[in-house]
Amino acid sequence: MGYLFWHYGRAIKKFLIIWRNFFEFWWHFFSVNLLLKTLFSTWRRDIISKSSGLDIGEIFLNLIASMLSRLIGFFIRFISIVLAIVLEIITLILGILILFVWIALPLIIVSLFLEGIYKNISFLIASVLITLVSFYLYSYSKRKMPTEMTLEEAMKKNWFKKVWLRAGFDLEKLRGVNFNNLKDFLKQNNFSEDDFNEVVSWVESEEEQKIKEKMFWEREFLLSIRGIGKDWAYGYTPTLDKFSFDLTAQNPRKFKSYLIARRQQIESIERVLIRSRENNVLIVGEPGTGRKTAVRGFADFVSQGKISPPLRHKRVLELNVNALLANISNISEAQGRIQMVLNEAIKAGNIILVIDDFHNISNNLFNVFIPYLSSKYIQLICITTYEGLHKDLERNPEILKYFEKVEIKEPDEKSTILILEEIIPELEKRTGILVSYPALKEIVYKAARYFSSVPFPERAVDLLDESLVYVASKTDDKILNVSHVDFILSEKTEIPIGEISQSEKEKLLKLEDILHQRVINQEEAIRAIASAMRRGRLNIGEKKKPIGSFLFLGPTGVGKTETAKTLARVYFGREDKMIRLDMSEYQNVSDVSRIIGSQEGEPGILTTAVKENPFSLVLLDEIEKAHKNILNLFLQVLDEGWLNDAFGKKINFRNTIIIATSNAGAELIREMVKEGLNPVLEKEKIMDFLQKESLFKPEFLNRFDDIIVFHPLTKENLIKIAELSLKSLIKRMDEENKIKLSFDPIVLEKIAELGYSPEYGARPMKRVIQEKIENFIAKKMLEENLKEGSEIHIKPEDIF
Incomplete structure (x- = not known):
């Protein structure tokens, strides 16, 4: 009965949702709404600029060119719309057929089964196969996602082995460990329950993400595929493409780490950009806090369509200002180069331009941007530091009035751990090394203590990267543990860190x-x-x-x-x-x-x-x-x-x-x-x-x-100090000149006596050794032409 309730209830409901997803996908993939709006527009905004003055011939040629451009655009858009409609019809027909077959499936199975018994065994085999498929779908529908499971249920799954490895345990020592004795096991191994639960949550999220990436029929997956007609309503940008990097053309979910700590800032960027006025963004924060990551996250949302409708067809381009202004000889040439790319962006009509280190642009060039900042055809996301904001940009209020500030603060240690959990799978894939949770905590907490001049998350990411490279290239280990992190820290800081040898x-x-x-x-x-x-x-x-x-x-x-x-x-x-x-x-x-x-x-x-x-x-x-x-x-x-x-x-x-x-x-x-x-x-x-x-x-x-x-020095102290100083000289002469040096005991007492004064303590001793001992040795080496292996024994009468 449970199967039948599922078959005629939840299964049909799920099928209708999937059916609707594909209807929506074809309409989205071919950008039908956009193509209908621009059906008679010129192709890629291909408009020939009119020269000054009245020229009938030029007007006629422009009209012909415009008509051809519109005709080309209409033809390509029309074909795409027709193709989308055809696919929608195919989806409709297939959906109806599948639905009818599914409704009749129990009867079909019974019919085939009876036919197989009385007439042909192939019908019997077919009925068994269809039954198995049906029950597989039934069991698949009842499967829980990893995050929906209880801990006891999760421990029975194969993927739970990764939890043990991430926690830093040897799989060979886990025999007999189950849900009932888990607490005792963790206590015996000094592993806190809170940390273990964090590891379980981390691995569950990883496994769930893998499952979702295979569920191609889900709406989120289908709508994340960029539509083929999105750029047809907007102009070409050949010069801008040469000096910029298209962030919306990157692989979706490549910059997943922004989801943890930067979701709020991404939403702030979105709110500013959909406004009608002052709709340019000024991102303010220190390098390393994730300013660019927030921008990439926003671009990823645009690319996947997880954004407000006015921004869905935008291209987010990061402008390389240094490359743009390379080999420029004067300020007017620089202004002309910037105007050229800004004009091209305006002509395209869907560009959001990202400029890093905006404060580094010369004051003479800031004025170039002012006429463009109020345009509805181009928007800017500019990145700066607090110092750059106060020192440079605030001196140009006529520019700042067009921007809304979005601050990027340094994440705390807990947020940094979550950020690293997001990016670690990619790093593990690259190096072949698994990161244990104790090593991850060590990276974050030790980075906070020893590398405070660099903000989170950059300092933790750098230490993680270096630790993984070390384990992959210098050891035979396959798991990054605390000792590896401490070794790298000791190498970088030149002080002992970690477990004491x-x-x-x-x-x-x-x-x-x-x-x-x-x-x-x-x-x-x-x-x-x-x-x-x-x-x-x-x-x-x-x-x-x-x-x-x-x-x-x-x-x-x-x-x-x-x-x-x-x-x-x-x-x-x-x-x-x-x-x-x-x-x-x-x-x-x-x-x-x-x-x-x-x-x-x-x-x-x-x-x-x-x-x-x-x-x-x-x-x-x-x-x-x-x-x-x-x-x-x-x-x-x-x-x-x-x-x-x-x-x-x-x-x-x-x-x-x-x-x-x-x-x-x-x-x-x-x-x-x-x-x-x-x-x-x-x-x-x-x-x-x-x-x-x-x-x-x-x-x-x-x-x-x-x-x-500190005590004043006694005579005995002074003699010991003199002895230390002379021992240092003996060692130096042996290592550098290969000459054996020795002294009469009375020499020590005399050096101690001359090397002390009530006002300066033992400070004069260095000068006395220089004048009395070292000068004597230098003269003796020159006069007697001493060679390696020679010996010098110094008596009081030699120097006093």
Whole structure:
């Protein structure tokens, strides 16, 4: 009974819908309504322009040409309309026949069955085959789409294997996993239910899309096929075609990613373009946020007919302004070239012209567009940035009044994940690599943290692309996982990211010893820095601040700068990963512009350096000498991890380590040491002194992760520093000159003694080694003509 209810109910209803779809398709495919409206119009608006003056011969020739053009147009359009009507009639007849056969099908099957039993077995076979086909259609109609299934139902389908693979699970380890024990399985494997449901939704959408793409009888599919007569009512554009790219001629659904985050903006573009006045669009947004994707999405809607009727026959052309204006020698020639393509677009009558970086067009050329912006035969979609809008376009209000602004904002992380889910199947097809959901999340969240100078979704798309290329070309793996993404991130940032290896774990645990290889004494400072670095590497603590921020207090020459250099080398891999600013050069309020840039276009020293080297250590030497306004800039940096430059760009400091050094309170620290006090334990007194003397405000000091007091150096410390310096020289001589160098122990003590001063600490030591040791070695090499393998042993009497 269920079959019969379906056969004479839902099946007939579905057939009538499909029948109607094909009626509508032929009318749409041959653009019958448009062809009827333009039946007697000239072919492709082929009209010969009339010259000035009265010329009877020219008028007669133009009339003949117009009649021929109209005759050609009428003939082609008439044939197309007739063909559409013929196909409609065929569709009508076939539909009636199929409907009658379908209504009588149960009786036909019974008749064939009886004939097969009593007369001919072929009738029996035919009845069985028809019955099987009928029941196949019956079962097909009852089939649920993937998104309509319950999770339990979906888990029984073959396509659900892709869910497990996308979730990052090994299919060999899934034996025995079913709907009843799924929650326990996910919990055991530290995979959240929310994430698993996201993976299921993603794969369900993929599978449903594949099914829908095969359903050619559906109205949406049929009407997405571009009609053959759409362009016949509009003019040719040979010059414009040479310098533009037709976005409506692209493969439908090629730019699917716009559907997730840009549907609202596409609808805004549509609303502006169907207006009668001010119907040109100015898209405003930062590069990488999806401005062009929104335009391509709109063009795709136009191409598929999913748009308001006034826009259905439009062509969306992206003009290549650079190619158009190439080899132009003067402004009048440029104006003439632009007028030529705009006139051609107006003559065509169905052009929407897209111009990227509209703000880059010269002010002398803006005026060329004004007469065309009010025309009903051409419309513009212009793309610009916020800077371009405020700096260039707002100075030309006579142009802006013809535009309506549509803003493209950067999508958030959740929307970016959905955008990537849309484009990933195409990338997977290209590389042969499957993207796991944990890898996708890692890409989005790590791109947000480490590449903030580029907006979403571009920064995530770039990282995804690089990760897939790496796996496809450098590994034998077939699935992109978290470790692959972290490897690419580590390569790009030159800092360790992701799961900690055993060797790195040992390095982190012994970080104090590594730092002490170059920094003598200062136990408390080394311990505090090492602890902060371990917290940062393990992602413990605030993620919206710099990796670490420290204020080093202490006398000159006690190792503050050396500690910063060592930290840059240990954490970022190289000493040149340090951005150093001498804050004594920023003592005036006008020096703020040197830090963040000026409105005159001069870039800021600090903001530019951090933008170009986002993974670096920022050393602010002698910060107490900087102007108060400059100190206030760093309140935001230390608290929120970013700083706006003079051009409104947000500069990310969250991947930097910030170290400020100061000699403030140095005398107080020396006095404490003389009195036998430990300055580290007396930090509160030092802080009170700094605030009482108005050297730093409490809110500034409180922004640092730690304030570290450096001790004055003892004699033993100085000898160790001298030993480190001489060991470095020994290594350098061996590697570069192949000469073995050695010293008497007394030399160390003498270098330590001469290389120290109460005012500058151990800073003079480098100069002493240069003057006493290196000069002696240079003379000896010249006098004795030393060769590779030679040895030099330096005694006190040689140099003192």
